[in-house]
Structure formats: structure tokens, C-alpha cells
Amino acid sequence: MLLYLRLFKESFSFAINALTNNKLRTFLSLLGVTIGIFSIIAVLAAVDSLDRNIQDQLSGLDKNTMYLTKFSFLTTDVPRWQRDNFPQTDSNDFDFIRRNVPDIAASAYLIFGSPQTVKYESETISGVNISPASNGIYDIDNIKIEEGRFYTEPESINGAPVIVLGYSVAENLFGNVNPLGKQIRAYGRKLTVIGVIKKMGGLAGNSDDSAYVPANFVRRFQSGGINGIPGAIMIKPEKGIDIGAFEGVLKQKFRAYRGLKAGDPDNFFVNKMSGQTDQIDAIIGSMNLMGWIISGFSLLVGGFGIANIMFVSVKERTNLIGIQKSLGAKNRFILFQFLFEAVILAVIGGLIGLFFVWVVSLIASQFTGDFEFVLSAGNMFLGFMLSSIIGLVSGVIPAISASKLDPVEAIRTGM
Template sequence: MLVYLRLLKESFGFAMNALRSNKLRTLLSLLGVTIGIFSIIAVLAAVDSLDRKISKELSSLDKNTIYLLKFSFGPSDIPQWKREQFPNVKYTEYVYLKNAMTHTKQLGYQIFTKRESIKYESKTVSDVNIVPVSYEFIDIQGLEFEKGRFYNESEANSGTPVIVIGNDIAKSLFDESEPLGKNVRLYGQRFTVIGVLKKEGSSLGDSNDTAAFIPVNFVRRLYGDNNPNLTNVIIFKPENGVDMEEYKSEITQKLRNFRGLKAGEIDNFFINVFGGFLDLINGIISSLRLGGIFISFFSFLVGGFGVANIMFVSVKERTNLIGIQKSLGAKNRFILFQFLFEAIILCVIGGTIGLSIVWLLSILLTSLLDFEFVLSFWNILIGSGLSIIVGVISGILPAISASKLDPVEAIRTGM
């Protein structure tokens, strides 16, 4: 054991000596390993950070939440021309299903509409995501408030012009003054601010920080129920422990009966389970991860060739020393491990530099952007492991060639 510790120490010394005596050559070789480790770990860190962010943003939603609308969240066997003929879900269908469905914790109605501007006195916030929803939405999505409240059932049903605004909108319009009770202008009408949401930060798609929630019946009164520019959705939150297939079948049966669809006619609506949407996102993230690793692998390969090249040069330069070591009784495996350890140490140095760059970059991007980049311990472990593997692969052939040198010929070559 002591012999191998001494061997490791000597190999580290040789590696440092190679760095000192052939700085440019060694640094150019290590550059490939550094770029390779940086590329792979940067991709893994970015994808993991994105995955963590998405999971955090969607954690408030139940995987069993169901979205009923005329579009599908994923691929569909129904031709596009036929899907384009599907009708929007109606408010009357929401009312019917709310009374007819069993084992339902919450059932809400939402309209997807275009972005608008909100004004308060001389200040205007543009590109606001307007979210017309029924009063149940707060329990479905679990909105958190900094101050105020969400609108109640009476306000929602009557379409009262009240509004709940995101944190960024409140700061842009009111600065440090009290927003509750103030009147803002939207759709050319006055809306009373009754709530301000907690700061959420950037998220997948739109953030609630730049959103405004209003009663869905106000928009229905403004645009009507058959506006082709709007997309309506009914949101179901089933009770815990419900058999999802039976629950979906109940929705299908009741809506088909309400729409008067005959036997043999296809469903002209889609039942989208939120868990399936999460699976789709996870599949996309996995594809991004694999694609990034595959591309980064080539730079990693170049780095391995660079280290192998410098190790062959190192063997050639130290041929005389190898001959002397062998003549003094050094075993073949001692010479082999000496060069193998040296290759591993060089790659670990390159990998450490690559990991350090990723770490510094993650700190910089986190401070500049509203997005948390995380270099996890697992990714550090992967980077270190890959550095060792590349060291072994790139150093094994030079090490074997050094260990098989004839001592007499090696000494003669160096004279």
C-alpha cells in the first residue's frame, strides 16, 4: 500500500513537472479535457436547473388535475382538419358538469384571451397576461397572496369588475402606495383592485407576477360565448383516491350526452390529465439532456486524444529514466501505474478547471437572471468520474508501451 502511495506521489510530481516544463503543450492538451467537462456538466447543470424550476412551479398543481378543452396537450390520432372543427367548451357545460359530476373536489372555468394593458392614472403596464377564471381557481391552483383576497362566488357569477394583480404589476402601477381599493382601467372600464399575489419569480411560460385575474363572466359579457379568438377550458380537480380512468369515462359520458353525440361519433373534445403533460415535459427534458451530452462528447473525445498525445511524448522523453528504473528492479506494473496515474492527474486537473468555470458561471447567471442555476453534488461527482475515466482511457496505451520497454534498449536510446 505504501508503495502505491509513493507511486501516486511521484506521478503527481511528474504531472506537475510536465505542466511547469512544457506549459503551452500541456495546457493545450488539458484545454480539451477542460472544455469537454465544462460542456457536459454545463448542459447537465442547465437541464437539471430547468427541471427543478419546472417541478417547483408546477408543484402546486395536482397531477390528477384534468383540463377539458378542444385541444390536446399531446399527439393525437385525430386529423388536424377534424380537430379544428371541434367546438369550444361552453359555460353552460361547466355549470352542468359542476352539478352532475361525482367525486369532484373543485371544478372551474377559464378563458384564454389576448394580452392587454392596465392603466392607473398616468402609469401603464403593457403585455399583461389576463386570466379570466371562475372563483374556484384559487383552490385549484393554490394562489398565495401578499395582501387582499380573491373574488368570491357572487362577484364571479355577476361579473363584477374586480381584479387580482401580480406582484410586478402592483409595483409598476403603485410603487410603494397601497393598491387595494384603487381603480385601474382595463378593457376601457374601471376595475377595483382587491388582491395582490406574492412574488413568484420567472416560471415555465407566463408568471403570475405579470398576470391579472378577473371574473370569467365579465369577459363572457364583453366577448360573448362563441368568440373564435378565445379558448375556453373546464378544469377538474378530482377527490383523492379516485380511479382516474373511471373519472375520465364519467366526464366523457356526461359531456357526450349533453352535446347529443350519437353512438359511433368521435368525441369532439379532449380530456387532458396534467400528469400526462408532466410526462411530456419530462420526455422533452430527457431529450435535451441526451442531445447535449451527445454533442459535448465530441469535445470530450478531442480532450482525451490530447492527453494521450502528451503521454506518448512524455514516455519518449523519459525513455532513459524508464530504462534506469527497470535496471534497478522496477516492475512493469510500477512503470504502468506511474504513467497511468500521471494521465489521470492531468485529466483531473483539467476537469477541476472545467467544473470551476461551470460553478462560477452558475453564480454569475443566477445573479444576473431571475433563474437559479444549480451545480449539484451529483453533477460534480459525474464530472470528477468522467475526468478519471478519460485519464484511464487516454493513458492506458502510453502506460502499456512504457511498461514493455526493454531496459537496455531504453537506456541506450537516451544516451
């Protein structure tokens, strides 16, 4: 055991000396591995950070939540002309669903609208995403109130001119002034602020730049033509029920309500949150795969660089190898000497690459606001292991060729 430890120690010392004696060559070899490790870990860290922020954003939503509307959120086989002729989902549909479909934990009627300009005295904010929705949205979106309250069911039914602001909207409009009870203008009309939503941050921070108003308030002055205002019914089923059976009952009752016969196709879509999250997971997986493929070329170049440098190193030190073997050095000593040199090169390059990823992650987090760019311990360990494997694979053939040199021929060739 001690013999092997001594062998490792001496081989390691020889490898370090060889690297320090050829600083330019070492630097060029490190550069290839550093770029490779930096590329792949940076891509993986970016994708992981994006995935984590998306999951944080969706964490408050039940994946079984459904959107009943004339639009399909995912790709569909229904022709465009047919979808365009579907009737809009309106408040009457919502009232029917709420009263006749069992096992509903919460439901809401939502109107799709465009970003609005919000004003308070001299302050103006444009592009605010105001969601006209019935008060059931409070439970479905898992809204958390920082100040004040959310609008009640009577306010929702009566279309009261009230508004609940996102954190950033309230902060930009009012600064340090208490916004509760203040009147602002949106849709060209006066609205009373009754609540402010807690700051979310991250990708979920888009709710910080949004607001909620009763859907019936908007229905008073907006008209969507023949098919009505574009909207959707949000449905959150009770926990523990069979989602497939629930969806079947929902479709059956709504088809009967719309007068559809047995052979008629649905003139609506039931979009599930689970389908959207599955699509997001698939996109994240594809991004990871593309990151591996693109960064793999950088790693390949780094590996070839180390292998090339090691072959050159063996060629230059052929005479020294012959002398070492003539003095009794075993093949495994020569093998470990060059193998250690390759692994040390790769590991140092990998660590430098990880350091640069860490620096970039800190800088990126500063410039991306609430988006948190995270370099996880798993990615750091992966980078270390990858660099070690690159060193082993790149150095094993030069090391074997060096260990099998004949001492006499090696000395003669080196002279």
C-alpha cells in the same frame, strides 16, 4: 502495504515533476479536458436548472387536473377541419359538469384571451396575461394571496368588476402605494383591485406578471361569434379516486349532455396535466441526451489530446525509463508513473472546467432574474469522475507501453 504506499508516492512525485517541467504541453493537454468537462457539465447543469424551475412551477398543480375544451394540448389524430367544427366549451357546459359529475374537488370555467394593457393613473403596463376565470381557479391553481383576497363565488357569478393582480403587476403599477381598493383600467373598463398574489419567482414568476378577473365579467362584452367565446373547464378530481374511471364518467355524462350517440366521435378533448408533465419530462430527457452527445465529442478530443501527449512523453523519456529500470524500478512503478501523470492532467482539467461552470452559473443567475441556475453536487461529482476516467482510459496504453520497455533497448534508443 507500506511498499505500495511508497510506490504510489514516488510515482506521484515523478508525474508532478514531469508536468511542471513541460508547462506548455501540460497547458495544451489541460485545455482539451477543460473544454470537454465544461461543455458537458454546463449543458447538464442548464438542463437540470430548467427542469427544477419547471417542476417548481408545476408543484402547486395537481397532475390529475383536467382541461375539458375543444382544443387538444398534445398531438392528436383528429383532423384539423373536424376540430375546427367542435363547439366551444362555455359557461353552460361548466354549470352542467359542476352539478352532475361526482368526485370533483374543485372546478373552474376559464376563458382564453390575449394579453391586455393595464393602466393606473399615469402608469401603463402592456402584455399582462389576464385570466378570466370563475373563482374555483383559486383552489386549482393553488393561488397564494399576499394582500387582500380572491373574488368570491357571488362576485364570480355576477361578473363583478374586480381584479387580483400578480406581484410584479401590482409593484410596477403602484410602487409603494397600497393597491387594495384602487381602480385600474383593463379591457377599456374600470376594475377594482381586491388582492395581490404572492411573489413566485423562477419560471413560475410568469404568474407575477399575470392577473385574474371573473370570467362572467369578460363575457358581458366579449363575443366569440357562432361558437361562442373560446374557453375551457378546469376540473380537479378528489384525491384517491380512480382517475381512469373518473375520466370515463366525465366523458359519458358530457357526451350525453351534448346529445352524442354511441357511434359519434367526441367533439371535445379532455387534456390531463399528467400528459403535459410527461411530455415535459420527455423533452428534458431528450435535451440531456443531446447534451451528452454534443459534449461527448469535446471529451473525446480531450482524451485523444492526453493520449497523444502521453505517447510523446514516453518517447522523450525513453532513456530515463531505461535508466530507472536498470536501477531496479519495477514495471508497475513505470506504469503508475505515467498513469498518474495522465490522471492528474485530466482531473486538474476537469476541476478547472467545473470552476468555469460555477463562475458561469453565478453570472447567468444574475442576468436571468428569478431563474436559478444551479450547479448541483451530483453534477460536480460526475464531472470529477468523468475527468478521472478520461485520464485512466487515455493514459493506460501509453503507460503500459512504457512499463514494457526493455531497459537496454530503452537506454540505447534514448542516446
